[in-house]
Amino acid sequence: MIIKNRKVPMIIELEQAVLRRLLPPDHPKRTLIKNDLAKWESGFMGEESLNYYVDRLPQKHLHIFNDLRLKNGMYHFQNDCLLLTPHFTLIIEVKNYSGTLYFDTISKQFIRTIGGREDSFDDPIIQVEEQQEQLLDWLMTRNITSLPVDFIIGIINPKTIVEAHPDSQHIFQFILHLPHIKNEFLEVKSNYNEECLTLRELSEISGQLVRSHSPKVPDIHTPFGLKRSDFQRGVQCPNCLFLGMNRENRKWHCPRCYTVSKTAHLQAIDDYLLLINPSITNQQCKELLLLKDRHISYKLLSRSGLPFSGTNRGRVYYRAD
Ligand SMILES: [Zn+2]
Structure with a gap:
């Protein structure tokens, strides 16, 4: 069952409001904000497309948290989707890349090729491993030490091709297109038979996760150099x-x-x-x-x-x- 729903990120609401109010109509920052908004909207739509597949997972004792942002010590970390069960926790990070993705975990390179052009991006594996570490830490400070935390990187675009160096083939266990999420979830589930949380502990942790959610309040004025007098x-x-x-x-x-x-x-x-x-x-x-x-x-x-x-x-x- 869904414990926390995904909301339209505040940055989208902010940028839409800016575009409604920005004066003059040909303000030099307008195009920049329009492009930034398009990027956020496409990211949000990608995250929303995950809902369909998560809804189809076996729901018994499954607690679903969408877009949860938690504080761990000095830092915040955010999960596109977090699944909590009495046996394990699964982080699902969704990625909206097009083209061909190439992973090399030995030389630690992640390259995206599209239209003959190669670009190197931040490695989503490192990103999700960081989230895994932060979540384990967060759970440990709440005396939950035996609950395994696993992860999946879900590729949204069905046309995106994922390739890996011959020594990096293990990535296909956790980098997959969204329609394969159910099978992977069942596979992960079969690996963790031991019950780490009682149902009571499950709902306690669930409540703590929701209460600990701290959404980011974005600043729109500084990055685009906007003043209050710019708004009509x-x-x-x-x-x-x-x-x-x-x-x-x-x-x-x-x-x-x-x-x-x-x-x-x-x-x-x-x-x-x-x-x-x-x-x-x-x-x-x-x-x-x-x-x-x-x-x-x-x-x-x-x-x-x-x-x-x-x-x-x-x-x-x-x-x-
Ligand atoms: Zn009118």
Whole structure:
């Protein structure tokens, strides 16, 4: 059963918000952010495609954690998918490479060839071994010392070819295309017969894993050199994306395509909470939505369903988790 679901990474939400709000429309950083967003979105879609195969594993006493980020001492480590059973733990790392992949574990080289061009990348085996070590360490600090931690590297693209040096053929035990994950899971399962965790211990560790999840809060301003003044205020039309819908008769009206919306301000408030400030007051909301009447922004905020703290004029609203 799924204990922790995968969420759209915050960096994707942030970059989408930047692209909605960035002024001027031909801002020099726009293309850079668009390309970066495409990279994150493709990575997320790849991780999501793993769900189909994990759903098909025998679910009895199987605890599934998607996109879990844990802290071990000074460092954080993140797993695309972690499977916890009473007998073993399995890390699944997914990779979205195209072309031909060549692994040489002797000279420690990992080369990707595509269109006749060879590129050397960070070795995913070293990466997943590092995660394995960190997880063993994390478990050990919780007095779980006998639970084996194994791993799989799942190749998403069915057309990607995986090759290995003759002395590195063992990699095919753990580097495989996603449709083979079930067989590999059953193989790993058959290797670990000893029950290392009671069902009670399983759910205890499961709870600790979820509570220890610490998602990364990305910084969008520094890497792209963006300032708060780069972002445009106003309510965006959900149809033609024009920024600056007008409030009339309790609805938002687009002066360009005449779309009418009751809820278009919610996106604007969310963009503000992502890009400008993690909390918003009534006054800030009034300025953001370009409203003349603070009673309207008060009503819109109080009906937004967003969590808040404080009372009356001191009330501030936050982004829902
Ligand atoms: Zn419009």
